[in-house]
Every structure is written in C-alpha cells, then in structure tokens.
Amino acid sequence: MLAEEIREYCLAKKGVTEGFPFNETTLVFKVGDKMFLLMDLESQPLKFSAKADPEWSEDLREQYHQITGAYHMNKTHWNTISVDGLKPDFVLELIDHSYDLVFKSLTRRVKEEILKN
Template identity: 55%
Template sequence: MDIETLREYCLAKKNVEESFPFGETTLVFKVKGKMFLLTSLDSAVLEFNVKCDPEKAIEWREQYAAVQPGYHMNKKHWNTVTADGSIPNRIMREMIDDSYNLVVASLPKNMRE
C-alpha cells in the first residue's frame, strides 16, 4: 500500500474529510470531526496510526512485527502500522475499516445516520 492508495481508500468512506491539524506533514482522516487515521507524509516507508479495540490491538501486534503500539498515541487504543510489505493489503484495509467503524460507533446516534 502506498500513500495515494491509503488516501483514496479513506476518502471513499462515508463522511470522511482530510486535514493537516498537526502541521503540513501529518495527514489526518476524520469522520464527522473524529480522527480515525493519521499518517506522516515525510517518512521513507508509509506508516499510519489506526484506532483499535484494545484486544484486537494486541492481537495485531502479536501477529505482525510491522504493527506496534501507537506512536504518540494512547497505546491501549492505537496501533502504528508500517506498510513494509509484510502485512497483506487486505489486512491493512481491515485495520482501517475497524478504526473507522470504532469511531463511527462512538458518535452520538444522530450523527451516525
């Protein structure tokens, strides 16, 4: 997965917007104003942070060396994923989907619809 594929995948989701709230090199994707993925644009290899169910976060870390506790994030709820080719794209899309769905589920009911 590369940055353009990641960007297109995130923006294809309902009510997603991108922004640069942490500076011009950190791209953030939000659903209804809540962050579900962020990535640095100045890394040699694509890395991104995704929100996770705490049990699933540990499971991903144990299964893939390229998944680590979230860099500069709450390590219980966020993972940093390095797209170094060791994780199938299907699995990375699943991580992104899980993050998006967790954030949507946390929104007030009137915002979820």
C-alpha cells in the same frame, strides 16, 4: 501500498474529511469530526496510526512486527502500522476497523446525518 491509495480508500468512506491539523506532513482523516487515521507522508516505509479494539491490538502486536503502539497516542487504543510487508487487503481491514470503531462512537444524530448524505 502507497499513501495515495490509502488516502483514496479513506475518502471513499461516508462522512470522511481530511486535513493537516498538526503539521504539514501528518495527514489526518476524520469521521464526524473524530480522528480514525493519521498518516505520516514522509515516513519510509509508509506508516499510519489507526484505532483498534484493545484486545485485538495485543494480538496484532504479537503477530506482526510492523504493528506497534502508536507514538503520542493512547497505546491501548491506537496502533502504528508500517505497511511494508503487509498484504494490502489486511491494511484495508485495519483501516475499516478503525473507521467502524470511531463511527460507532458517534452520537445517533451525527451518524444519521453522515448516512443521509
């Protein structure tokens, strides 16, 4: 998968914004002003960090060498995923899971506002 494909997929989700709050190479996607995906645009192969349920994270890290604890993030809740060798549908599933986790954590008012638009 390419960075632009991931970017377009993320931006197609309700309430998602993008920006470069940390530096000019780390693209951050947020929903309700909370991060759900960070993508290093200069990494080769392409890598991104996403949230995951802690129990699922353990399983993912055991099954896939491309998935590790996220650098500079809470490794219990964040994984870094190297897309090289992973099926695109699986990569999208990881993105969906991260978005859903963050969306569920938003206040009812923020969720309703996002769904209204």
